Amino acid sequence: MAARLVPLGGVGEFGANALLVEHENGEAILVDVGVAFSDLEPFGVAYEVPDFDALRHVSIQALLVTHGHDDHARGLEDAVQAFPGVPVAASRATLARLRRAEGVPGEVQWLELGGDRQLPAAGFRVEVAPVSHSIPGTVVSRLRGESGTLVVASDFRLAPSALGETTPLDTLRGWGDAGVDVLLLDATNALVPGPLVPEATVAAAIEEEVAHARGAVVGVTFASHAGRFRQLARAALACGRTVVPVGRGLEETLAVQAELGGLDLPPGAVRPPRALTRLPHEQLLLVATGSQGEPGSGLARVAGDAVPGFRLAPGDVVLHCARVIPGNERRLADLFDHCARRGARVITAEERPIHVSGHPPRDELECVLRALRPRVVVPVHGRRRQLEALAELARGAGFGAQVVENGAELLWRGGTVAPSGVHRGIGRLLVGEGDGAVLDPVTLRQRRSVAAGGLVVATLAVGTAASAGVGRPRVQGFGVEVPPEVRRAVERELAEAVQHSVGTGTIDAEALRSTMSRRLRRELRRRLGRRPSTLVVVSEC
Incomplete structure (x- = not known):
């Protein structure tokens, strides 16, 4: 028996993660439906999404979403329109986020994965294991069929997350004992030796900076990073500050967390933005979206004096608690300058340990390779440099490796994986700002x-x-x-x-x-x- 693996996005780039796993009987599973930042932003393009309509000839049996980050999940609306009636499978926390996605029809069949729950689809049995990452509900996936066993581990850490989530290394060792033919592995930090600072150190650094601030504090983070929000909120509460979220994406994250049981914060600790006019400036801690400097985000509005009831002033502190995704450096530098002109001090993760990546460095990648012991590693989630670095690491540990980029079909047969020579790229749709229409x-x-x-x-x-x-x-x-x-x-x-x-x-x-x-x-x-x-x-x- 044979199967075909086709990375449709996220390989040779950051963003637009999507993987087609196609059984030789013609049925297939689509793993992740992400979008990517676009280089065409000056022309009104908000993001790019794979053209899933180009796969209508493929018999897609399930959409498997590994977690709720935009680069893995934001294209769900387009995917369910391209494949009506196809079930969407994910963890409970990810489903809670996906159900709130704009444009996704209410009649979608949602399937919760986790624990002993498995999904039979396209000649495979799909099971997942929860892992540590920067958004709750992230999973690694194992697909077992007559072709063999495939593990998809695209976003995870071995170290505990900011919410205390852990990656079950014993489970991965058990998968390795049972045999893994192909491992799609996260290459994001393949050039970073490790170890990275633990989340406890990040929490302590944030608390120290908040305690020493004379004026208001603005913590900037990814909208979906509930753990970083909780660290900032706890730092604020420790010195008598009130927390105010700024940004729609962050408000949606808090709503999802409330549905899942909350963030263990006392009642009244978090106030809505409309309360800003009634709160003392020096007792505020705003948590803002816009960690990549996106136009209209919380940080852009703070830097431009566009948040009603709040203006940056001398003595204020802006904590950029996030990684800068390559390509966004200039836009962020401009916003940081706007903050500095207003007298605020800007602190980034390059100067203080106020953020740590949600992706594994080399030492953790080596540990995962030893646990899963795959026959072949296919690096994903990175540009070519990162992909090659991970392939070199895998080969050095005694495992095979195949480096491909978007659209390159891999033939998986008898425990081996090799390029078929067929290119199956599907192109991208350009989604405009504002109304979200395709350009x-x-x-x-x-x-x-x-x-x-x-x-x-x-x-x-x-x-x-x-x-x-x-x-x-x-x-x-x-x-x-x-x-x-x-x-x-x-x-x-x-x-x-x-x-x-x-x-x-x-x-x-x-x-x-x-x-x-x-x-x-x-x-x-x-x-x-x-x-x-x-x-x-x-x-x-």
Whole structure:
């Protein structure tokens, strides 16, 4: 028996994690449905999601979500629309988050995994084990079938999480004793030797910084990091401060945690943002979203004085309790500067141990390899450098390794894994900011063109009555300088073209628009030496 493994995202990049596990009978399991930050943010793209519609020909039997982080779960809406009626399987905590996701229809079949509960699908039996990570409910998965045994361990730590969750190493050893053919392993920190600081050290450092702050404190963290929120909240309570969450994502996390039993904080310790106007500034601890500097996030609003009832002041402290995902450095640096201009002191995890990664460093990866003893390791969740580093680590420990990138199909047969030579990439959908609509390629191309060369708009009013005639063309530049003498010359050329077009006495608005567009592009190219985007508006009145 054989199976095929196809990483659709998250391999050779950070984000958009999705793995297709396809049985030779044509049935398949899709593990994770994540999204990725986009390089096209200046053009209004919020994030990218794999085009799951391209897999409609595949008989998907289940969607398995390992945890609730956006890079593994935010594409669920698109996935359930592409595969209607397919069950969604996850841990209890992850299901609590997924059920709140916008756009996910209410008739989805939710399957809770954990304990002795297993999921038979696509010729495999799926079981999970809870692990330590930076969001509650994270699991590693074992898929057993006639092809052999596959373990997916994409996000985890061996050290306890900030909420005290642990990874059951004995369970992993038991899986190793039973035999593991293929291990998909987290490569994020494959270049980090370890050991990392424990969460107890992080909690102590946060408490020390909060206690020494003269003014208000703003703790910035990932919206889903309930453990980091609790550390900040406990530090605030220890010195008589009130905790105020800022950011919708954080409010959703607190709602999920309340559903799961809460964070063991006293009643009244956490107040809503509307209470800011009634609370003493120096007794505040705001916990803000926006650890990557996202526009409109809690940190962006704090840095821009856009939180009603709160403004940063001299003596305030901003604690950036998060890892900076590569690509977001400049955006965060700008926000930190805004905070500093207002007199606040910014402290990051590079200066103080106020954050620790939720991904395993090399020493923990070595421990997991010894526990699971796989025949072949396929590094995932990292850029090429991290993937190669983990493959080298696995080979050095005596295990096989295969490094692939998105879309490269692996053939899994008889305990061996090798590239099939087939590429099955599925492309990405670009999701716009605000309404979350998918941007088509034409719209994106237009935005890039306008951003690169500006936009010149020509307007013309025409009458609908036979005797009404036409007005004079008007030209205006946006994002491109059109000197007055050039503007007047172009308007004269357009007027001449218009008069020639209506010389027969018939006014055709569409013909006028076409004529003006050609003349406008020609004159701008001739007089400015550029090719800005153009728009001609002919309005009938």
